[in-house]
Amino acid sequence: MNEINNNSPIGVFDSGVGGLTALKEIFRVLPDENTIYLGDTARVPYGIRSPETVTRYSFENAQFLASKGIKLLVVACNTASSVSLEAIRKSVSVPVIGVIEPGACEAVKGTRNKKIGVIGTEATIKSSAYKKAIEAIDDSIQVFGFPCPLFVPLVEEGWTEGEIAMMVAEKYLREVKEEGVDTLVLGCTHYPLLKKVISEVMGSDIRLIDSAVETAKRTAEILKKDGMERRVKERPSRGFYVTDSPERFVKVGERFLQQKIERIEKIEL
Ligand code: DGL
Numbered sequence: 001m002n003e004i005n006n007n008s009p010i011g012v013f014d015s016g017v018g019g020l021t022a023l024k025e026i027f028r029v030l031p032d033e034n035t036i037y038l039g040d041t042a043r044v045p046y047g048i049r050s051p052e053t054v055t056r057y058s059f060e061n062a063q064f065l066a067s068k069g070i071k072l073l074v075v076a077c078n079t080a081s082s083v084s085l086e087a088i089r090k091s092v093s094v095p096v097i098g099v100i101e102p103g104a105c106e107a108v109k110g111t112r113n114k115k116i117g118v119i120g121t122e123a124t125i126k127s128s129a130y131k132k133a134i135e136a137i138d139d140s141i142q143v144f145g146f147p148c149p150l151f152v153p154l155v156e157e158g159w160t161e162g163e164i165a166m167m168v169a170e171k172y173l174r175e176v177k178e179e180g181v182d183t184l185v186l187g188c189t190h191y192p193l194l195k196k197v198i199s200e201v202m203g204s205d206i207r208l209i210d211s212a213v214e215t216a217k218r219t220a221e222i223l224k225k226d227g228m229e230r231r232v233k234e235r236p237s238r239g240f241y242v243t244d245s246p247e248r249f250v251k252v253g254e255r256f257l258q259q260k261i262e263r264i265e266k267i268e269l
Pocket residue numbers: 014015016018019044045046047048076077078079080120121124152187188189190
């Protein structure tokens with residue numbers, strides 16, 4: 001394994017293609033950094049699995065990226081961050097950033113009426129990870145969590161606007177709206193692509209928190225604090241690994257990333 005230094009890559013993993021929303025933000029905030037992305041496309045979705053299974057998969061993902069000599073690990077998957085973050089932290093020697101805490105912090109800053117909604121996969125909502133993270137900052141805040149599982153295939157299908165997306169969003173978001181939240185956390189990798197529809201249903205006065213954006217900012221802060229930013233101005237290297245179907249990953253992923261995916265390799269974990 002190479003020695004870890006400023007030039008080492010940032011490792012990012014997700015259950016599949018969704019974590020590219022976080023990677024896109026990392027590219028925007030840290031354009032000079034080398035990155036390695038791993039999408040566990042053979043075992044996606046994580047959102048319907050038990051915490052034990054998600055933790056086992058996450059551990060293997062983290063080990064793979066650690067073996068590539070990363071300087072920092074971003075767990076872009078909300079489900080993995082919700083149920084496995086502590087186990088991942090114990091398994092690698094580099095800093096580990098999950099998406100829950102950065103999103104929760106921003107939601108706390110944003111709420112005025114102290115009512116925050118959280119939407120995510122079944123496993124994320126069941127874990128109450130966002131609720132716990134929000135209450136750890138301010139326990140007078142009320143948190144209302146709702147799973148929205150159909151949003152994931154909808155986004156992968158490219159149906160992020162139009163009649164069907166609106167119908168699904170209206171059905172899922174009715175209850176969270178009724179709770180009178182003024183802030184809504186998009187607690188799943190795919191949901192930022194539905195921002196327009198979600199905002200239309202919730203109302204333009206409801207603040208939407210994008211955990212991917214907050215996580216990228218947190219990544220930049222940690223690298224700076226640790227003096228680990230890449231200082232070379234040469235074009236960064238951006239590698240992609242998947243555990244299955246690289247062609248589908250490229251097809252769907254380029255839509256998420258809004259740029260070309262050039263170097264991709266299929267691996268076995
Ligand atoms: N990446 C997952 C998340 O953010 C969504 C897809 C899945 O269920 O694996 O929770």
